[in-house]
Amino acid sequence: MPALVTCQRPIEPHTRRVHVLITAGPTREPLDPVRFLTNRSSGKMGYALAQAFIHAGHSVLLISGPTALDVPERVDFIPVETAAEMHAAVAHCLARMDIAVFAAAVADYTPARVAPHKIKKAGATLTLELVRTPDILGAARSGFGFSGTLVGFAAETEHLEANARAKLVGKHCDLIIANDVSTAGCGFDSDTNEVLLVYPDHNEALPAASKLALAHRLVTAIVALHERPGN
Ligand code: CTP
DSSP: OOOOBOOOOOOOOOSSOOEEEEEESBOOEEEETTEEEOOSOOSHHHHHHHHHHHHTTOEEEEEEOSOSSOOOTTOEEEEOOSHHHHHHHHHHHGGGOSEEEEOOBOOSEEESSOOSSOOOOOSSOOOOOEEEOOOHHHHHHHTTOOOSEEEEEEEESSOHHHHHHHHHHHTTOSEEEEEETTSTTOSTTOSEEEEEEEOSSOEEEEEEEEHHHHHHHHHHHHHHHHTSTTO
């Protein structure tokens, strides 16, 4: 597993500081020494959430695939590349967390084999065999035994609420933050986002905002969810 880069945390007069794990960014699935499969995630939403949780006085461990972003100050950071590496890092750290927010755009499939040498072009077509990656969020409850507040994202292009609700139930989450990535100014690689919060018993639409402004609202909502009576 990659090394943990530990940063100094501020001492703030916070009543209930919580430990938050955030996954962010894309994953890179190697094909050969010079190529990989990935997606359009910039990591901006996950990094903005990390910054907003720190701003609210909490402690954050950010597990991120490759991005062009600077790690926010005072955030503990584990860089990863592949879905398998992200899975291993989450498995290692999740038990000591109070809240986990899965904002990463994890590749759903990875090449069945990584060629040891650069794949040379030959025929007119090339067929790749891909195999499923582990569903990291899906493993949080049943695989890793996580009992804290569990928040996932849903990137959708149709049936936003229905698809997000299916993920809420299927992955045993307390909240799914859903966004329609086919809307202009929304989701992947955008500086703004507009989301639908999908809870077990209701929904709440948050208007379009910068990812940092939205992150502050999301932190308030997630911490309130964590502190609800009976938790
Ligand atoms: N996720 C994960 N591990 C995966 C795939 C997804 O942890 N292998 C998490 C994402 O970080 C996100 C949530 O699951 O919080 C939903 O991700 P999304 O890509 O929207 O959905 P999938 O579960 O991959 O399903 P599909 O691609 O079929 O919509």
